Amino acid sequence: MFEIWQEADGTVKVSGRLDAAMAERAKEVFAGVAEGCKVDLSALDYISSAGIGILIATQKRLAENGQKIVLARPSQHIRELFGIAGLDHVFEIVDS
Amino acid sequence: MQRRLGRDLAALDGLFALLEAFCEQQGLGGASALALKLVTEELFTNLVRHDAGGGEHVVLRLERADDRVVVTMVGEDAAPFDAAEVPPVDPRTPLAERRAGGLGLHLVRSLVEELRYHHEDRTLTITAIMAVGGGHV
Numbered sequence: 001m002f003e004i005w006q007e008a009d010g011t012v013k014v015s016g017r018l019d020a021a022m023a024e025r026a027k028e029v030f031a032g033v034a035e036g037c038k039v040d041l042s043a044l045d046y047i048s049s050a051g052i053g054i055l056i057a058t059q060k061r062l063a064e065n066g067q068k069i070v071l072a073r074p075s076q077h078i079r080e081l082f083g084i085a086g087l088d089h090v091f092e093i094v095d096s
Numbered sequence: 097m098q099r100r101l102g103r104d105l106a107a108l109d110g111l112f113a114l115l116e117a118f119c120e121q122q123g124l125g126g127a128s129a130l131a132l133k134l135v136t137e138e139l140f141t142n143l144v145r146h147d148a149g150g151g152e153h154v155v156l157r158l159e160r161a162d163d164r165v166v167v168t169m170v171g172e173d174a175a176p177f178d179a180a181e182v183p184p185v186d187p188r189t190p191l192a193e194r195r196a197g198g199l200g201l202h203l204v205r206s207l208v209e210e211l212r213y214h215h216e217d218r219t220l221t222i223t224a225i226m227a228v229g230g231g232h233v
Contacts, residue, residue: 019137020108021109021143046130046133048134048137048138048141049138049199052142060191080127085187086188087203089188089190089191
């Protein structure tokens with residue numbers, strides 16, 4: 001099961017399995033992100049290239065206005081996957 | 097384990113159900129399970145997206161051979177495709193120069209020991225061989 005929502009403080013929360021079939025829902029939510037914010041990945045179980053591509057596209061769009069998203073609390077395995085994808089070069093990844 | 101799936105992203109629930117059952121049967125968890133799911137999904141979505149005129153079904157087979165898992169995907173009535181012809185993605189590319197596409201195959205190449213594509217009689221067979229740990233990580 002996949003869920004994504006933006007909280008009142010701007011934090012985007014993502015949980016469950018973000019696969020290619022769920023990517024459109026994630027894309028819609030991230031399209032509404034207009035300012036830099038934290039993306040809480042603590043409840044994310046799985047992500048593939050479709051979801052990673054949305055994170056990169058969002059970061060790229062926000063960077064045009066000097067803004068950025070920060071990826072927070074991914075699991076160790078997802079963090080390793082982000083390393084393979086080179087996300088550690090384009091995102092700040094934090095543990096809190 | 098083997099399952100015939102519709103060649104459609106809506107079939108991903110069935111694909112993950114098979115992967116979950118296989119991981120449980122084989123005692124695979126953590127990084128091994130994540131890598132197996134990722135490789136299988138990426139190969140499947142490639143088949144769905146890059147061959148619009150292809151057949152309606154894909155057969156997915158998962159096999160364990162000692163400390164390796166063999167993922168075999170057979171696309172019916174499929175156009176030729178060979179991942180070796182797709183240029184590699186440099187994960188160190190700066191944000192402003194990043195382009196969509198190629199990331200899924202980059203992840204697959206990074207996670208498998210061997211990736212083979214064979215096309216014959218309009219049937220595309222993709223074989224990925226991965227090293228896996230025993231037990232949950």
